[in-house]
Amino acid sequence: MSGGIIGGDEVGAMVIDVGSYTTRAGYAGEDMPKADFPSYVGIIEEYADKVESMDISTNATNGEIIKSSEAENKSNKKYYLDPLSLRTPKPHMQVQSYVKDGLIEDWDLFEKVLDYTFSKHLRCDPSNHPILFTEPVMNPKQKREKLCELIFEKYQAPGFYLSKNAVLSAFASSRTSGLVLDCGAVHTTAVPIHDGYVLNKAVAQSPLGGEFILTQSKQLLDEMNVELVPYYQVKSKETVKQNEPARFIRKEINDLTDSYKRFMLKETLLDFSTHVLQVSDSTYNEHEISVLPRISYEFPNGYNTDFGEQRFKIPEALFNRSFLKGVNQNALLDVVHLITSSINMCDAELRSGFFSNIMVVGGNSLLIGFMDRLNYEFNHMNYKTKISAPPSAAERRFSSWVGGSILGSLGTFHQLWISKQEYEETGRVIVDKKCV
Numbered sequence: 001m002s003g004g005i006i007g008g009d010e011v012g013a014m015v016i017d018v019g020s021y022t023t024r025a026g027y028a029g030e031d032m033p034k035a036d037f038p039s040y041v042g043i044i045e046e047y048a049d050k051v052e053s054m055d056i057s058t059n060a061t062n063g064e065i066i067k068s069s070e071a072e073n074k075s076n077k078k079y080y081l082d083p084l085s086l087r088t089p090k091p092h093m094q095v096q097s098y099v100k101d102g103l104i105e106d107w108d109l110f111e112k113v114l115d116y117t118f119s120k121h122l123r124c125d126p127s128n129h130p131i132l133f134t135e136p137v138m139n140p141k142q143k144r145e146k147l148c149e150l151i152f153e154k155y156q157a158p159g160f161y162l163s164k165n166a167v168l169s170a171f172a173s174s175r176t177s178g179l180v181l182d183c184g185a186v187h188t189t190a191v192p193i194h195d196g197y198v199l200n201k202a203v204a205q206s207p208l209g210g211e212f213i214l215t216q217s218k219q220l221l222d223e224m225n226v227e228l229v230p231y232y233q234v235k236s237k238e239t240v241k242q243n244e245p246a247r248f249i250r251k252e253i254n255d256l257t258d259s260y261k262r263f264m265l266k267e268t269l270l271d272f273s274t275h276v277l278q279v280s281d282s283t284y285n286e287h288e289i290s291v292l293p294r295i296s297y298e299f300p301n302g303y304n305t306d307f308g309e310q311r312f313k314i315p316e317a318l319f320n321r322s323f324l325k326g327v328n329q330n331a332l333l334d335v336v337h338l339i340t341s342s343i344n345m346c347d348a349e350l351r352s353g354f355f356s357n358i359m360v361v362g363g364n365s366l367l368i369g370f371m372d373r374l375n376y377e378f379n380h381m382n383y384k385t386k387i388s389a390p391p392s393a394a395e396r397r398f399s400s401w402v403g404g405s406i407l408g409s410l411g412t413f414h415q416l417w418i419s420k421q422e423y424e425e426t427g428r429v430i431v432d433k434k435c436v
Contacts, residue, residue, distance in 0.1 A: 012027045012028060012029065012129060013027070013028040013129060013130045013131065013132055013159075013408035013409070013413065013417075014026070014027060014028070014122060014124070014126070014129045014130070014132070014408075015027065015028050015033070015131075015132045015133075015134075015401055015404040015405050015408050016114075016117070016131065016132070016133050016134070017033070017133075017134040017165065017398070017400050017401040017404060018039065018099060018104060018110075018133070018134070019039060019099070019102070019184065019185065020039060020097075020099050020101075020102050020184060020185040020186045020211075021038065021039060021184075021185035021210065021363070022036055022037060022038055022039055023035075023036075023037055023038075023039045023113065023117075024036050024398055024401040025117050025121055025122060026122070026401065026405065027122070027405075028132065028404070028405050028406075028407075028408025028409040028413075029405060029408070029409035030405055031402070031405075032394060032398060032402075033398060033401050033405075034121055034122060035117065035121035035122070036398070037081070037082075037083050037121075038083055038086060039097050039098060039099045040086060040095050040096065040097045040098075040263060041079055041080065041081055041086070041095070041096055041097075041098065041109055041112065041113065042079070042080030042081075042085065042086045042090070042093045042094070042095055042260070043078070043079055043080070043093065043094045043095075043096060044077070044078045044080075044090060044092055044093045044094075045076075045077050045092070045094075046076045046077075046078070047076075079109075079112050080093065081112065081113060081116045082120075087232070087264065087267070088232075089232045089253045089256055089260065089264075090260075091253070091254060091255035091256065092255050092257060093256075093257060093260055094257050094259045094260070095257070095259045095260045095262075095263040096109065096259065098110040098113060101186055101187075102136045102138075102184065102186050102187060103136060103139060103140070103143055104143060104147065107146065107150070111150070111154070114126075114150075114155070118155070126151075126155040126156070126157050127155065127156040127157060127158070128158070129157065129158070130157060130158055130159030130160065130161070130408075130413075130414075130417050131151055131157045131159070131160055131161075132160075132161045132162075132163065132404050132407065132408045132413075132417075133147060133151075133160075133161070133162050133163075134162075134163060134164075134168055134400045134401065134404055135162050135163065135164060135165065136164075136165060137164050137165070137166055137189065137191055137198050137200065137203050138203070138205070139162075141432060144162060144431050144432065144435070145428040145429060145431055145432070146428075147162070147431075148160055148162070148418070148423070148428045148430070148431040149428040152420060152423045152424075152428075156420070157420070158419065158420050159414070159417035159418060159420070160417060160418045160423070160431075161408075161413075161416055161417040161418065161434075161435060162431060162435040163403075163404060163407060163435065164191075164198050165182065165400035165403075166180040166182055166189070166191035166193060166198060166400070167193055167196060167197070167198060167403070168399070168400040168401075168402075168403025168404045168406075168407065169182065169359060169361045169399040169400050169403055170193050170196075170359060170403065171403035171406050171407055172361075172390065172395070172399045172400070172402040172403035172406060173359050173388065173390065173399075175357065175359065176193070176195055176196040177193055177194050177195060177196075177353060177357065178192075178193055178353075178354065178357035178358065178359050179191070179192050179193070179339060179342065179343060179354040179355075179357065179358045179359065180193060180359050180361060181335070181338070181339060181358060181359065181360045181361070181362075181365070182361050182362045183209065183210075183335075183360065183361070183362035183363070183364035183365040183370075184209050184210065184362045184363065184364060185209055185210040185211055185363065185364070186207070186209050186210070186211055187205050187206065187207060187209050188205070188206045188207075188208050188209050188318075188335060188338060188362075188364065189203065189204070189205045189206075189338075190203065190204045190205075190338045190339050190341070190342035190343075191203050191342070192342055192343065192346050192350070192354050194350060197436070199346055201345065202342050202343070202345035202346045203342065204333065204338050204339075204341045204342035204345070205338075206332055206333045206334075206335075206338050207332065208317065208318055208332060208333075208334070208335070209364055210270075210363060210364040212317075213273050213277065213314060213315065213318075213364065213367075214266060214269040214270060214273060216314045216317065216325060217269050217272055217273050217277070217314060218265075218269055219325055219326070220310055220313075220314060221272075224305075224310075226299065226303065227246075227301070227303070228265060228268055228269070228299070229246075229248070229250070229299065229300055229301040230261075230264040230265060230267065230268045230300060231268070231300040232251065232253070232264060233250055233251050233253075233300075233301075234248050234249075234250070234251060234300050234301050234302075235248070235249040235250065235251035236248065236249045237249070237301055237302035238302060239302065240302055240303070240304070242296065242304055242305060242306065243304075243305050244303075245303070246299070246301040246302045246303035247302065248301045248302050268299075268300065272297065272299075273314075273367075274366075275295070275297055276295050276297050276307050276311045277311050277312075277314055277315050277367055277368070278295075278311055278312055278315065278367065278368040278369050279312070279315045279316070279318070279319070279367050279368065279369035279370045279372070279373045280312050280316060280369060280373060281369050281372040281373055281376060282373070282376050283320070283376075284312060284313070284316045284320060284323070286309060289308070289309045289312050290308065290309060292308070294306040294307060294308045295307050295311060315367050315369075317334075318334060318335050318367075318370075319334050319335055319336060319373055319377060320334065321334050335374065335377075336374075336377045336378070336381075339358065340383075342354075343355060352384070355383045355384060355385045355386075356384060356385060356386045357386060357388075358385060358386065358387045358388070359388055359389070360374065360387060360388070360389040360396075361389065361390065361396055361399040361400070362396065362397070362399075363396070363397045365389065365396060366393050366396060366397070371387070371389055374387055375387055390402075416434070417434075418430050418431060418434050418435070422434075
């Protein structure tokens with residue numbers, strides 16, 4: 001594990017990958033991140049006439065940070081950052097994300113997450129470690145500079161570096177050129193990379209990501225009159241036969257917030273989509289699909305039923321826009337057209353190289369049959385393509401973090417990062433000069 005030499009000692013770089021659904025953190029040189037947690041925080045705000053202390057204390061047992069301030073009628077906020085405590089129902093707890101559209105949005109909340117990450121997940125003093133952050137290809141200048149300033153001013157890190165997540169995903173596959181198809185929670189993005197640099201003018205993005213799949217799943221279950229009862233509402237349940245009404249006792253918990261209910265509903269839909277949905281390995285055909293085995297699924301309240309053609313129709317929209325429900329079909333690009341549009345915006349002499357080196361990453365690509373369908377589509381087009389993906393589900397989900405781990409462990413990494421001295425001499429604009 002290597003991040004460079006500081007004060008004569010070799011130090012390990014930290015790698016942090018912030019995503020729309022989860023955030024990953026760990027040390028460079030390791031195979032997998034030490035922490036993978038939701039990009040959400042639980043917040044309970046308690047008002048008091050007088051708050052006496054002004055401190056921040058961290059409770060390692062339940063993963064909460066309690067912040068108080070001395071002022072009349074000010075609030076005392078508890079922050080729940082541990083995944084278990086976040087999912088445990090609590091009266092008046094709001095669940096809020098610090099990420100919006102793939103970008104860090106709530107910086108105060110993000111600082112709480114970094115504090116907890118350094119103290120509990122990585123158990124380190126950030127002033128002793130250079131820090132590498134991944135970033136989306138469309139990260140605006142202001143957010144890059146703000147992150148640079150935060151890491152040097154608050155955490156006093158000796159070094160800092162920002163690298164595009166698509167470039168790091170390519171590094172994880174031992175490549176510096178190719179087309180990265182990143183199937184994320186909010187977007188699916190096609191990113192052409194040449195000699196380690198993103199060709200920004202040819203990046204193509206579509207909102208057909210994991211969130212879209214969950215929305216379509218919710219519509220299907222509503223049409224089937226399936227009551228979605230998250231597990232926290234189930235006190236006990238009985239085993240029932242398939243399609244029989246659920247027999248369960250509902251756990252009554254008062255004063256739960258709408259944001260908590262939405263978060264837990266999303267968790268329930270994610271489990272459903274992971275276990276039930278499948279991409280057809282060829283163009284959707286009702287007759288061919290009807291003879292395939294049906295999948296049985298039991299919901300948290302005990303109701304169970306099986307799914308046939310419905311489980312193929314939802315992800316079919318990723319490849320066939322005619323299956324889209326409730327959106328403007330002409331305004332969105334399916335996965336295949338996303339790739340071809342991106343490559344065709346590149347210089348003509350580079351296109352064949354991109355078609356022959358398509359790398360697929362991201363959690364939404366883990367849908368059963370996704371890779372088979374992508375290969376099928378391109379095999380029936382006039383392109384010579386080679387499509388690859390990391391071999392394991394974890395590597396596909398964590399590809400940009402893994403690439404950051406590789407980059408941060410290189411002996412030459414200390415030549416890339418922004419040193420604290422450079423930051424103090426130039427200011428936060430240095431990030432736009434050194435991290436391109």
